[in-house]
Amino acid sequence: MREAASDAKSGGLTLSGLTKHFGSFTAVDNVDLDIQRGEFLTLLGPSGSGKTTLLMMIAGFLDITAGDILLDGRSIRDVPAERRNFGMVFQGYALFPHMTVRDNIGYALDVRKRPRAEIAARVDEMLDLVQLTEFGHRKPGQLSGGQQQRVALARALAFAPPVLLLDEPLGALDKKLRIEVQDQLKDIHQRVGTTFVYVTHDQEEALSMSDRIVIMQQGRIEQLGTPNELYEHPRTRFAAGFLGKSNFLTMPDGTYALRPEKIDIAPGGQMNGTARLTGTIRGITYFGAVQKLMVAVEGRDDIEVDVDSWRNPHALREGQPVDLGWSDTAAVRLEDT
Amino acid sequence: MALLFLVLPALIAIPVSLTPKRFLSMPKGDYSWRHFEFLFSSPEWLSSFAQSGIIAVSTAVLATALGTLAAIGLWRVTSKYSEMVRAFLLLPLIIPQIISAMAFYRLLIPLGLLDTYAGLILAHTVLAAPLVLITVSASLANFDPKLEQASRNLGAPAWTTMRRVILPSIRPGVFAGALFAFILSWDEIVVTLFISKFNVYTLPRRMWNGIRENTDPTVAAAAVVLIAVTLGAFAVSAIVSRQRAQTALKED
Numbered sequence: 001m002r003e004a005a006s007d008a009k010s011g012g013l014t015l016s017g018l019t020k021h022f023g024s025f026t027a028v029d030n031v032d033l034d035i036q037r038g039e040f041l042t043l044l045g046p047s048g049s050g051k052t053t054l055l056m057m058i059a060g061f062l063d064i065t066a067g068d069i070l071l072d073g074r075s076i077r078d079v080p081a082e083r084r085n086f087g088m089v090f091q092g093y094a095l096f097p098h099m100t101v102r103d104n105i106g107y108a109l110d111v112r113k114r115p116r117a118e119i120a121a122r123v124d125e126m127l128d129l130v131q132l133t134e135f136g137h138r139k140p141g142q143l144s145g146g147q148q149q150r151v152a153l154a155r156a157l158a159f160a161p162p163v164l165l166l167d168e169p170l171g172a173l174d175k176k177l178r179i180e181v182q183d184q185l186k187d188i189h190q191r192v193g194t195t196f197v198y199v200t201h202d203q204e205e206a207l208s209m210s211d212r213i214v215i216m217q218q219g220r221i222e223q224l225g226t227p228n229e230l231y232e233h234p235r236t237r238f239a240a241g242f243l244g245k246s247n248f249l250t251m252p253d254g255t256y257a258l259r260p261e262k263i264d265i266a267p268g269g270q271m272n273g274t275a276r277l278t279g280t281i282r283g284i285t286y287f288g289a290v291q292k293l294m295v296a297v298e299g300r301d302d303i304e305v306d307v308d309s310w311r312n313p314h315a316l317r318e319g320q321p322v323d324l325g326w327s328d329t330a331a332v333r334l335e336d337t
Numbered sequence: 338m339a340l341l342f343l344v345l346p347a348l349i350a351i352p353v354s355l356t357p358k359r360f361l362s363m364p365k366g367d368y369s370w371r372h373f374e375f376l377f378s379s380p381e382w383l384s385s386f387a388q389s390g391i392i393a394v395s396t397a398v399l400a401t402a403l404g405t406l407a408a409i410g411l412w413r414v415t416s417k418y419s420e421m422v423r424a425f426l427l428l429p430l431i432i433p434q435i436i437s438a439m440a441f442y443r444l445l446i447p448l449g450l451l452d453t454y455a456g457l458i459l460a461h462t463v464l465a466a467p468l469v470l471i472t473v474s475a476s477l478a479n480f481d482p483k484l485e486q487a488s489r490n491l492g493a494p495a496w497t498t499m500r501r502v503i504l505p506s507i508r509p510g511v512f513a514g515a516l517f518a519f520i521l522s523w524d525e526i527v528v529t530l531f532i533s534k535f536n537v538y539t540l541p542r543r544m545w546n547g548i549r550e551n552t553d554p555t556v557a558a559a560a561v562v563l564i565a566v567t568l569g570a571f572a573v574s575a576i577v578s579r580q581r582a583q584t585a586l587k588e589d
Contacts, residue, residue, distance in 0.1 A: 061486055082489040094483035098505045107501075108491035159492065 010072055011162035011195035012037040013058065017067035020053050020219075027053040029219035030067070036211075037072075037162075040189050040196045044206040044243065045216035051199045054216070055165050058197065060084045071162070087156030087164040087194070091171055093148050095140035101127075101151050102136040108159040126154040129188060146177050153185070157192060166198045170205060182208050203243050207231065215239050231259075236336040247303045248334075255334045260306040262330040265293065268321035275323035279303065281316055295322060347564055354557035361552040372558040382543065382559065389523060389540040392454065396461040396522035401515040403462065404469025408510075409503060411470075412477045423470070430467045437464065438531040445532055452534040460532055461522040468521065469514030476510025509578060516574050520567055 013035040020028040028050040035041050043051040056062040058069060060081030068075050076084055095104050103110075105126050106119045114122075127133045130150035140148055149169055156164055169185075170178045186209050189196050200206055206213045207227045215222040215230065215238070223230060223239040234240035237248060240257035247258045264271065268278060279297035286309070293305045293316065303324065307316075316322065356362050357369035376382050407426055411419050429437060441460045442451070450456030484506065488498040504511070526541040533542060540559060547556040 059486075059490060061489075080489075081486070082492050082494055084490075085492065086490065088487070088490045090483050090487055092481075092483065094481060094487040096484060096487070096502055107488070107493070111491065111493040111497050111501075155491070 010037070012072050013163060013195065013197070014070040014073070015054075015058075015067065016070070018054065018057065018064065018069065019066040020050075020057060020062060021065045026219050028057065031219075031221055033214065033221065033224070035195060035197060038193050038195055039211045040186070040198065040209055042198045042200060042206040042210040042213045043216055044200060044203065044213050045222075046201055046242070048218075049216040050219035051201075051216045052167060053219075055167055055197065055199045058163075059086055059088055059165050085159070085161050087159070087161035089149075089152045089156050089164070089166040089169040091167045091169070093140075093152040093169075093172075095148060095151055095155070097140055100137050100139055101132065101143070104140065104151055105155045105158050107155065112159065122158055126158050129157070129191070130154045130184075145173050146181060149173065149181060150184075153188065157188075157194065160192075161194060163195045163197065166196060168200055169198075170200070170202070178202075178205070185209060206243070213243070215242060217242075233332055235334065237334050238336075240332070240334065245304065247301075249300070249303075249331060253333070256331040257334055258303075258326060258331045260292070260304040261290075262326055263303070263305045264325045265295070265305050265307060265316070266323050266325075267316070268323055271323035271325050273325055275325050277303070277324040279322060279324065281318050281320050281322055284316070284318055295324060297324075350557045350560040350564070353554060354561045356554050356557075358554070361554050361557065372554045376555050376558045376562070379555075381538075382555065385538050385540045385543040386562075388454075388537055392457050392461060392537075392539060393519045393522040395454075395458045396465050397515045397519040399458065399462040400465035400518040401469050401511060404466040404514055404518075405473050405504075405507075405511055407466070408470050408473035408477055409499065412474065412480075423474075426470055427467045429464050434464075434527040438528040441528055442531045451532055452536045454537060456532055457529060457537055457539070460528050461525055462518075464525070464528065465518035465521045468517040469511075472514040472517065473507055473510040476507035480506050509581065512574060512577065516570055519570060523567065524563060 013033075015031055015033040015035075018028055018031040018033075019026070031050075031054060043054060045051045053062065057064055060076075060079065064077055068077050070076070071084075096107070099107070102123050106123045109119045109122055123136070124133075127136055130153055132147060132150055132154070135143060135147060135151075140151065143151065149172075152169065170181055173181060182205060189209075198205075198209065210227055212224065212226055213230055214224050217238050222242075223235050225233075230239060230243050234243065234246070234257055237255065237257070240246040240248070245260055247260060247263075249256045249258055264273075266272070266275075277297050277300075279295040281293055282296045282302060283294045285292040285294075289309060290306050291309050293307060295303045295305055297303055305324065352363055353361060354372055355368040355370070356364040357367050357371065358364075411423050437460075441456075441463075445451045445456045445460070448456070450459065480503065484502050485498055488502045489495075493501065524541055525539075526545060529539055529542050530545065533539065540563060544556045544559050544563075547553050547559070
């Protein structure tokens with residue numbers, strides 16, 4: 001099913017000591033990162049964490065202050081953006097408004113002076129890949145946001161680049177559409193086999209699509225791993241709080257991160273097994289599938305407990321005293337405390 | 338009222354041009370096309386029309402090319418000096434025309450361009466290019482720089498990006514600049530008086546002489562044609578921009 005496959009031997013990126021200063025501000029600080037050929041890697045971080053700056057350096061739109069970028073072992077530091085052959089999906093898509101969808105998608109092949117017939121065939125193929133076959137002759141302004149996003153993707157993949165860079169491509173879509181497009185994007189990634197480098201501040205996008213996630217903060221890599229590794233074993237307070245939610249418990253031997261859904265809750269004195277903490281329910285927020293309980297515990301910050309609504313056997317109420325318990329592996333000791 | 342006050346002096350040329358008398362006067366009851374007939378049959382007047390046309394079109398082409406390139410250059414290079422350069426390029430608009438006229442006179446003598454097409458086109462281009470710089474810069478301010486990045490990212494060299502992405506997006510500004518440049522040259526008199534004599538005799542120049550030497554109503558007829566061409570140019574630009582807006586609307 002690799003109908004749009006790029007050169008499968010290409011697409012491994014190595015960033016070594018990559019640094020970017022803007023005046024006295026360090027946007028990217030000595031980043032070392034190996035991106036595997038064909039993987040879906042997400043750069044996740046809050047705004048100002050340097051993730052977009054990093055992507056712009058890979059794309060060739062920003063000069064490198066120090067360090068190097070290697071594609072399959074060769075430095076591309078001095079290769080201008082127009083000769084790097086990396087596809088890119090821009091924030092807001094940046095489709096050419098005066099060209100039709102077909103001309104947008106065929107642009108990269110057209111500037112490479114490919115024969116007309118080849119371009120037409122490739123554009124057909126890409127329209128099929130993103131399921132926009134009937135929309136080829138429209139202008140971008142006549143398409144919905146989700147359709148524009150797919151055109152941007154088709155345009156960036158049309159010349160079979162070894163690497164595709166995506167800068168918050170779903171940011172402009174509403175939540176329901178976003179989830180749909182996440183599935184499509186993941187599917188397309190598997191079909192084309194191109195290395196995807198994806199920038200987002202949305203943890204759900206990162207968790208649901210990535211092979212690996214890089215959590216960035218203040219221009220540095222905070223933690224790197226598969227979604228599961230990062231969620232189950234956050235090493236720092238920032239990682240634990242940014243990817244998913246965490247309660248932070250101060251214990252004699254350090255700070256522990258504890259996910260709200262891993263806590264058992266029962267009315268005071270009725271816990272099966274050992275109650276580790278006791279407290280009082282301060283508030284309940286109902287979300288349909290889950291309920292968020294805020295539990296006030298003497299001498300600690302409030303603890304958030306997520307309970308599946310259908311499993312709330314005790315019909316817990318506000319003001320009720322409760323016991324809290326969790327298994328030994330649920331609480332993860334953080335390294336930065 | 339204010340509008341009438343602004344427009345009436347220009348419109349006064351219309352009745353005057355229709356007078357049957359042989360001197361500038363308001364017609365009293367009887368009208369005549371004789372001055373228009375003379376205007377369009379006199380080889381001198383016709384040659385002035387042609388000369389003004391050639392100079393204005395050449396000026397529009399040159400000034401648009403230079404002004405557009407300057408605007409794109411200043412837009413791409415964001416340096417602390419670019420605003421200084423921009424101010425410098427706009428100087429011809431600020432400097433009193435009479436001073437520009439003297440400067441051109443002094444400059445064109447050693448170049449041997451005094452009283453030539455090339456000299457007039459050069460001078461008018463210098464005066465008109467800042468207008469293009471302003472209109473194109475205004476268009477560029479609304480241009481999404483990501484489109485340029487997208488084009489480069491897709492493998493287009495700088496020139497291709499300019500031709501296929503930047504220029505189509507700033508076309509309204511380029512058109513408006515070309516129009517202003519044409520009109521500036523078409524009715525320019527101050528600088529023209531200084532740097533032309535016998536060989537090049539533009540329409541405003543011939544009108545100037547017509548008024549000074551005799552009060553020939555042909556001048557009024559020429560003025561009517563001059564205004565008509567200017568209004569025509571504006572009308573064309575208005576129609577073009579309206580069509581543009583309508584297609585944009587249809588696309589939405």
